[in-house]
Amino acid sequence: MAGTPVQVTGTVLTTRRVDAYHALTVVAPGIADRFRPGHFVTVAVGGPQTSMLTRRAFAVHDVKSDYGGTVEFVFAVRGPGTAWLADRKARDALDMVGPLGRPFPLPRDPATCLLVGGEYGSAPLFALADALHQRNCRVDFVLGAASSDRVFGALRARRIGETTTLTTQDGSLGMRGSVVDVLPAVIADTRADVVYACGPMPMLRGVTAVCVEFDIPVQVSVEEAMACGIGICMTCVVPVIGDDGATRMVRVCTEGPVFRGERVRFDDVGTIPFDALGAPGGDRGR
């Protein structure tokens, strides 16, 4: 965890619809000050008498310095919690904790960086692109989704990226297919030195496989269901290979959400691999 997270009662500044998604901008000075690209926030949903106890986690899309510091995040309505968030209006109060998690590591020297986003997973990549530009890195984008209204940030990517490749499963925007399908050609064309990816787990698995083949480093930001976001509930674990070569069930919220792609055992997500530290069988199976 970089920086100290804080809990703030933020005030909603603006709400907007972005195609299939919603974006909320919240005045949250303590969080905006400490933000680095890749950080996420958690939000309490349902108001003070809520029956929804778990906090919802969202990658930070953007922070700005106006009003003492604002934080913007993007989400899709998936259940009653996100539906409540989508109903927020300007000036509503929002209980936020952040910034949380391990942000994207940045290259020390200028490099060619390929940023890959699936669905609204592309939201945190634009702040990353700004940080990379400040380090004189070249930035290219590959963004994809099921359909054109689910590709988040295509216009902004075209504006700030050296090249931008778009993909949709239904062919309604860019190339037909997934970001993984076009990745080998884009890596070859752009001569990417490093790949950053954020999106659904199957996409991250595919992107990591391609990067391993090209032998270039890949940083993935993993999304996993979590209740607290601060490392105490132990529900958001994925199997990750450590520096010592041993697999551990590590918390996405505190050890992640950004991992080196080749360290995440994507094929074993949702299981306890038999060789993980403390896997059943090591002691008497309980």
Next chain:
Amino acid sequence: MRAYLAHVELPNPILAAAGCAGTGRELSAFADVTRFGALTTRSITMAPRAGRPTPRMAETPSGMLNAVGLQGPGVEAFLARELPWLAERGARTVVSIGGGSVAEYTALARRLADAPGVTAVEINLSCPNVDDRGRVFARDGGAAAEVVASVRAAMRYDVPVVAKLAPDVADVVAIARACVDGGADALAMINTPIGMSIDVDAMRPALAAGTGGLSGPAIRPLAVRCVWQVHAALPGVPLIGMGGVTSGRDALELVLAGACAVAVGTTLFHDPYACPRILRELEELLHERGFDRLADAVGLAHRPAHRNDLEESPL
């Protein structure tokens, strides 16, 4: 506002519940864990445990189900890295222990007996007993008492041993009595009752493990009932009340039912500042009601109802 856990004095009655405060480090970014009445660790096991597969958590109305499966680094790593961090800062640490057999609990107690910084030991009895085809200790008074007695015998005499009871048993008072007869210095209740949720879109259980422990305000009436029944039957036994406490009012409810300390659990996931807030709210409520000491409010709801037919008539 002082509180007592058996003979051990705590600066205040608000504890963090087992499995809800991490190692203490995570929460310390938000609240000073050394100012909690005590911090209960997640249940420590002999060997490292990877826990259950994901999804481990499902939100339910006013609660959540979890099936983490006691993920943890094992007692050696706990003693090397986690307990010293808490002890150096002066935090009071209740070490929760979990095992699959009486022998494992005993071995854990022996390992903890000479460790500095153990304020109390809490026995998580909601673990399956491998010697009894996986029946959890908390459902079997005899097995629970056996665990309590062997842990009590292995621990230092001045460290209280607390038995944590489950609410989903036929007779919680009988289990409580068995644990006290086995040597428990205090009882903690309630552990999570077992629940289940099915994802109707996927048409599968919401948790990979199928069932999980239910926590949060949804179970508070169960906690109040258990504390009430056990305090009525065993009024001299110190009780730590827990189960869905989100505010000072909730904590006071458990105190009035008979708890002399209150632990905060799932609420910490929602509000990492919950412990100091709930303590402040509880203190205010007690002051408003004219109490100078917590002990005066403990179990007060048990006093007989006012019956005016027994009053002397002025006629």
